[in-house]
Structure formats: structure tokens, C-alpha cells
Amino acid sequence: MIKKLALSALVLTSSLFASSEVNVYSHRHYDTDKKLFKMFEEKTGIKVNVVNAKASALIKRIESEGVKSPADVLITVDAGRLYQAKQKDILQAINSDYLNENIPANLRDIDNKWYALTKRSRVALYKIGSGIESKLTTYEDLAKPEFKGQIMVRSSNNIYNQSLMAAMIAHHGEEYSLNWAKGVVANMAKAPKGNDRYQVKAVANGIGQIAIANTYYIGKMVDNKDASQREAVKKVKVLFPKFENGGTHINVSGAGVAKYSPNKDNAIKFIEFMASKEAQKLFAQGNYEYPVLKGVKASELVSSWGTFEDDNISINTLGQNNKAAVKIFDKAGWK
Numbered sequence: 052m053i054k055k056l057a058l059s060a061l062v063l064t065s066s067l068f069a070s071s072e073v074n075v076y077s078h079r080h081y082d083t084d085k086k087l088f089k090m091f092e093e094k095t096g097i098k099v100n101v102v103n104a105k106a107s108a109l110i111k112r113i114e115s116e117g118v119k120s121p122a123d124v125l126i127t128v129d130a131g132r133l134y135q136a137k138q139k140d141i142l143q144a145i146n147s148d149y150l151n152e153n154i155p156a157n158l159r160d161i162d163n164k165w166y167a168l169t170k171r172s173r174v175a176l177y178k179i180g181s182g183i184e185s186k187l188t189t190y191e192d193l194a195k196p197e198f199k200g201q202i203m204v205r206s207s208n209n210i211y212n213q214s215l216m217a218a219m220i221a222h223h224g225e226e227y228s229l230n231w232a233k234g235v236v237a238n239m240a241k242a243p244k245g246n247d248r249y250q251v252k253a254v255a256n257g258i259g260q261i262a263i264a265n266t267y268y269i270g271k272m273v274d275n276k277d278a279s280q281r282e283a284v285k286k287v288k289v290l291f292p293k294f295e296n297g298g299t300h301i302n303v304s305g306a307g308v309a310k311y312s313p314n315k316d317n318a319i320k321f322i323e324f325m326a327s328k329e330a331q332k333l334f335a336q337g338n339y340e341y342p343v344l345k346g347v348k349a350s351e352l353v354s355s356w357g358t359f360e361d362d363n364i365s366i367n368t369l370g371q372n373n374k375a376a377v378k379i380f381d382k383a384g385w386k
């Protein structure tokens with residue numbers, strides 16, 4: 052009898068425990084996210100357990116854990132990675148009126164397996180005084196011979212570049228995109244190396260005049276303990292290129308519920324919270340990202356760079372064209 056009681060008490064405790072937690076596998080590693088997790092815990096009483104790693108490692112881990120995976124939510128940066136996660140069949144469709152009504156259709160998976168939480172745009176930064184702003188308007192322009200020796204951009208194994216190329220393919224097809232990539236390679240100031248901030252620093256130091264980077268890095272360079280980053284970013288200005296037949300390239304970070312999520316209700320609550328007004332405000336203010344929720348504004352610093360129109364292609368396309376993008380980079384010799 053005692054044994055039976057002890058057993059049922061154990062079952063009860065574990066089920067209580069299970070219903071009050073959410074296991075989040077996240078590629079994002081920002082202080083803002085930590086604050087948001089805490090806010091969610093305080094609001095709901097649901098404990099957030101976080102596993103941080105690169106998206107590829109998290110996706111593999113969820114795959115290998117299979118039906119026993121404790122993962123409830125997968126958060127990644129870049130739509131290309133969200134698409135990969137979906138293709139590997141580690142996410143499940145969810146039905147959330149809040150998310151369906153508030154996350155624009157072009158910023159979520161067509162089968163509701165992931166939702167964007169933040170937007171970022173991939174922009175050009177030019178050296179102040181270089182006069183680049185009067186010559187560069189489009190992404191297509193980056194391949195023009197007049198920019199020979201001026202472009203600083205990271206390697207093609209980076210998913211941000213792959214997604215930019217995926218968008219180029221969506222606009223112009225593969226043949227044009229290959230020629231474009233060859234043109235950009237011919238214009239590089241140096242062989243690709245380093246991250247987005249490295250490119251900005253290089254341009255600030257006179258190596259090339261155009262750096263390609265995601266917007267939030269600029270915010271992070273302005274608001275940085277490291278004086279070399281703060282100084283570098285003072286020497287450049289943001290320019291929002293657009294596609295000839297579209298807008299400025301945007302990408303997202305987003306989240307989906309894991310296929311075998313043991314705490315599905317909590318997982319949905321968690322994603323809904325990340326898309327709530329208060330969370331969206333913090334993403335915008337604390338991490339210099341663009342909110343996906345209507346009515347929430349970008350931070351003052353981010354707004355000071357100017358406005359742009361989002362590109363018109365669905366973010367789903369970035370994943371669909373990823374393989375073709377990688378092939379084109381290889382053919383073009385973009386290291």
C-alpha cells in the first residue's frame with residue numbers, strides 16, 4: 052500500500068513538474084532572450100529550461116533524440132534554418148489564433164510549423180565620405196564593375212548570405228544570380244573572412260568601402276563596451292539596398308514547436324508570449340531587431356538609420372532556394 056502510494060505520488064509529482072516547464076532549444080544567445088525567458092516564467096509560473104547551441108547541432112540533437120526528445124520549442128535565426136528544421140520533420144503544426152492573426156502570412160511557415168519572432172534586414176554600410184550612397188541603390192548594383200575592390204562580405208557558408216542569394220534567385224532566376232555572384236566576387240576587397248562586424252570594421256579602417264551586414268549588428272556595435280567597435284561604426288552609414296523588382300532583403304529569427312514536444316501547451320504559450328507586445332518591445336529595444344508585431348516600433352537608434360520597404364517574397368522561399376544558392380556560390384568561387 053505504501054509502495055503504491057509512493058508510486059502514485061511520484062507520478063503526480065512528475066506530471067506536475069512536466070506541466071510547469073518548457074524546454075527551449077535555442078540558437079539565440081542574447082541577453083534580451085534571457086530577460087524574456089524570465090519574464091515568461093514570472094508571468095506564467097512555467098519554468099524555462101534552455102539548451103543553447105548552433106541550429107545545426109540542435110536540429111541533429113532533436114532528430115537523434117527522436118520520440119523521447121524533451122525539446123518543446125526550437126528557436127533559430129535565419130529562415131533558411133527554420134526551413135531545414137521543417138524539412139527534417141522535427142517540428143509540428145500548431146493552431147494558435149493569436150499567432151495566426153498577428154504574425155503576417157509571409158513571415159511564417161505555410162503549414163504553421165514555425166513563426167517569425169523578429170526581423171532583420173541585410174544592408175550595406177558605406178564609408179562616410181566615399182560617395183557610395185549616390186551610386187548604390189540595389190543589391191544588383193553590388194556586381195557592377197565600378198565597385199571593384201570595394202566590397203567586404205563574409206563567406207558563402209554563412210546562412211545570411213545564402214538567404215540573400217536565395218532571394219536573388221527568387222527575383223531573377225539561377226543564371227542571373229550566378230553572374231551576379233561572379234560580379235560580387237570580382238568586386239571583393241579581400242577574400243571572405245570574419246563575421247558581419249569584421250566587415251564593418253574593415254570598411255571603417257579603409258579596406259573596401261562597402262560592408263554587407265545584418266542590421267542588429269550595427270546596433271550592437273554602437274552599444275558596445277569595446278571602444279574599437281564603437282569607433283568603427285561611427286565611420287560608416289547604413290544604406291538599405293533593394294531588389295530591382297522588390298524591397299530590402301529581410302530575414303527572421305523564429306520558433307516552432309518540436310514534433311514530440313512533451314509540453315505542447317506550454318510551448319505554444321511560450322511562442323505566443325515571444326510574439327506578445329511586451330516581448331516584441333524588448334526584442335526591438337534590447338537587441339536592435341525589427342518587431343514582427345504590428346504597432347510595435349523599432350528602437351530609436353534603429354529608426355534613425357532610415358526606413359525601407361520589406362522585400363515582397365515570402366520568407367519561405369529563402370529555405371526553398373537554399374540548396375541552389377549554395378551551388379551558385381561554389382560555381383562563382385565565393386569562398
Ligand SMILES: [Fe+2]
Pocket residue numbers: 128265
Ligand atoms: Fe547574427
